[in-house]
Ligand SMILES: Nc1ncnc2c1ncn2[C@@H]1O[C@H](COP(=O)(O)OP(=O)(O)OP(=O)(O)O)[C@@H](O)[C@H]1O
């Protein structure tokens with residue numbers, strides 16, 4: 001389903017070039033629940049951004065269901081990000097002046113889903129991540145970190161993506177809520193055949209995944 | 224929650240800043256609208272002034288005006304020369320003569336014969352007349368009639384009193400014309416009958432003023448005499464004032480023949496192709512006909528000054544309108560560029576979760592429009608209260624220099640009686656008034672054209688102000704979302 005070949009991403013910082021991703025290759029079957037581990041600054045977020053088409057790789061190819069997203073034109077990339085990918089950002093990135101529910105409704109609005117349908121589905125997703133009804137209408141910037149993280153996860157699920165890329169999805173959650181999210185992701189992978197790639201330091205989460213990779217010095221190795 | 228409500232919400236995200244922007248926009252848009260209103264109002268006034276002046280010049284014999292002054296009459300040769308001057312599109316020839324009442328003339332002439340010619344002034348207004356008519360004036364002589372029709376010597380041993388004079392009929396003004404137009408070139412307005420058609424020397428057609436017709440019980444088809452010729456009333460006209468309605472129009476050639484002034488004219492009304500060429504043509508006519516032979520006057524010296532000063536007001540207001548709109552556009556542009564920079568990361572988020580460039584661009588355009596609409600609403604209120612003072616200030620500031628200018632357009636000379644005074648007065652008042660009085664009040668009514676122009680202008684600035692920042696959002700890459708992570 002996901003096939004990454006020799007991907008390199010380099011940044012020019014001052015007079016030297018750094019390559020947090022330097023020749024990464026791997027592939028994932030549909031419905032795999034996988035984790036990437038690695039030290040802070042090892043390039044995990046950078047790699048996810050390349051898979052989610054937030055940025056272009058310096059070289060290499062990323063195939064998603066046989067389509068090379070490295071060569072897609074802008075319009076197709078927009079559709080790819082909207083329909084195929086669910087991205088959970090390390091720092092949530094909710095729109096602060098929209099409510100929790102409105103944040104979850106956004107990707108569906110871009111996909112042309114009717115307002116009634118969006119509202120219904122957003123409510124259901126927020127219930128799934130156990131965000132109480134009374135919080136649905138609350139502005140995102142009035143929610144606690146853990147609540148924002150759950151809204152971000154619900155938003156990533158909004159358009160039923162086939163690939164979920166989650167950067168530290170349990171980073172700010174207590175053990176109990178973390179377990180809930182892990183169970184939800186497992187269920188999505190194994191029952192709905194959604195491919196899930198998480199970046200995590202959370203051993204409880206890593207232990208639940210099907211495959212574990214480690215990123216160090218720009219190279220990805222499987223444990 | 225769609226793109227519209229999101230944009231409206233975003234417009235008020237920073238309430239203090241948005242409030243300030245709306246206030247500044249309102250001032251700029253309000254000023255623009257006020258300037259537009261001023262421009263339109265002044266434009267309308269200029270048009271009406273131009274229409275009221277007309278683009279004509281009067282040519283009179285040098286030193287003569289109406290029934291006063293001296294010098295030699297104009298001739299048909301002068302008319303031909305005038306027609307050949309550049310920018311002249313038409314020449315109306317006129318011979319204006321005074322016709323004494325035939326009955327009163329002969330009666331007073333007889334009674335006065337024994338006085339050895341010392342009292343010619345009492346001869347029934349015979350002084351200064353060129354012929355006689357059966358018509359009796361509809362205007363009573365009054366004090367002015369007595370004064371205007373005396374030869375200056377006192378009939379009563381030097382007391383100067385006019386009260387003891389015998390009653391008499393003041394002379395009738397007959398204007399010989401070669402077209403269906405007055406000596407001033409305007410159309411003769413008939414209330415009955417038809418215009419003159421026979422302009423031959425032996426024509427018997429005549430147009431009679433309405434009050435004169437009533438006084439003499441004349442109807443279309445009635446007859447009266449001028450000198451020895453019996454004239455037939457072909458039409459009755461209403462010139463709108465007592466003096467003119469006490470006169471008659473005759474064919475020019477017939478007039479010249481009847482009063483024995485063949486080839487002579489008392490005035491030429493010259494039509495100039497455009498109002499801008501009036502003063503140059505005035506000079507050209509003077510030199511073509513000879514300054515010692517003719518006086519060429521423009522009735523519009525003040526009006527031209529008024530139009531020129533109003534024209535500059537019009538220009539100033541147009542420039543100010545555009546400048547204010549550009550300012551408003553710049554405010555929108557700069558504030559939206561600021562907003563886009565501020566929300567780079569958020570734009571990145573929207574793109575990362577699948578928003579198209581179009582959706583985001585639209586969101587920012589609508590956000591800018593919300594500010595512009597609010598600014599326009601408040602600005603319209605500002606304009607409503609400030610247009611009138613602004614127009615007054617602009618007009619006053621640009622016409623003070625011409626206030627001192629006074630008209631030099633002579634009245635109707637020594638013609639007319641008591642009743643004629645009021646008619647003459649209203650005419651000369653316009654000529655003696657300064658430019659500012661001519662401009663008078665400029666009403667600032669807001670017509671649909673102004674509204675459409677204003678709306679188009681504001682839309683244009685809003686479009687420019689909003690589109691550029693909206694296009695900038697297309698350049699924001701989704702990776703901005705990771706900035707600062
Ligand atoms: N836009 C950029 N320009 C320059 N260097 C960058 C840029 N983005 C990331 N880097 C660098 O790339 C390296 C990898 O960063 P990245 O955010 O991918 O690490 P990470 O593995 O996600 O770390 P963490 O676990 O702390 O989130 C870091 O050294 C970072 O400074």
Ligand SMILES: [Mg+2]
Pocket residue numbers: 044045046090167
């Ligand atoms: Mg990271």
